[in-house]
Amino acid sequence: MSVLKKKNAAPEPGFELEPFLAAATTSVNAALDRFLPSGKTKPATIHQAMRYSLFAGGKRMRPAVLLAAAEACGGTHADAMPLACVVECIHTYSLIHDDLPAMDNDDFRRGKPTNHKVFGEGIAVLAGDALLTQAFEIAAQAKGWPRYPHRDLILEIARASGSLQLVGGQVADLEGENKKLSVAELRYIHERKTSALLCCSVRLGGMSANCTPAQLEALTDFGYHVGLAFQVIDDILDVTQTSEQLGKTAGKDVAVQKATYPAIVGLEKSRKIAAQLTKKAFAALDIFKGKAVALEALAGFLLKRDR
Secondary structure, X not given: OOOOOOOOOOOOOXXXXXXXXXXXXXXXXXXXXXXXXXXXXXXXXXXXXXHHHHOOOOOOHHHHHHHHHHHXXXXXXXXXXXXXXXXXXXXHHHHHHHOOOOOOOOOEEOOEEOHHHHHOHHHHHHHHHHHHHHHHHHHHHOOOOOOOOHHHHHHHHHHHHOOOOHHHHHHHHHHOOXXXXXXXXXXXXXXXXXXXXXXXXXXXXXXXXXXXXXXXXXXXXXXXXXXXXXXXXXXXXXXXXXXHXXXXXXXXXXXXXXXXXXXHHOHHHHHHHHHHHHHHHHHHHHHHOOOOHHXXXXXXXXXXXXX
């Protein structure tokens, strides 16, 4: 049996997260390779730039939680895979744009030179644009489900990546630089810049399994709290890890005086907040009665990660 369990299979005893993540990454990479134009397709430069960042070795955490959510609701990774590719395309687009000189001006991402350092700013902008557009093309090829037809899928993706969520979070993040923000203002940024797409990922996973409204509500609760915890931990790692460990420039938030949880409440309280958010995420999974073992393992992994 695949590490990604078959439909209606009970959780396997002694679940191991590492094989799950490895299998998920392999499957997602293969699917992305099929969905995207090859690097030789004209105009070759844009397709090479898209693929450069997309296959730069990311953790594939959003596709992983999407596939795990599908499993929790009795779905299959085959049905969920197009949507897993959708969220990875959107996430990668956001990273390409986030690294641009006009934004965070970063030189490294996933341990490699950022897209604009390799292809130039103009192509990097267009590569991000193309990946966002590619996401909707892939979503249009998902089959749709009785409770969640294509209209609902497209609306879910558009809302999570639009000006009220992901883009809005980026705007608030830019405008918050060199300013003293409150915890509430910082949470507003994190809810949109990070939590929105993670929450969208688990919701799409549930939708791909034709989940019940109660299950979707539970997944939403889980995704919201895991997304916030993920960003709080990111803030912590930025000041505790090296650039080599992170695969991107460490200490960048401090350098530009960006508001972070450690900067506002300190490291120890930040760790406590991350643990509290993760605890709430675990509690949201009670409805699945032991069938959300992969989601539980992922939440624990995100809390303890070191990069």
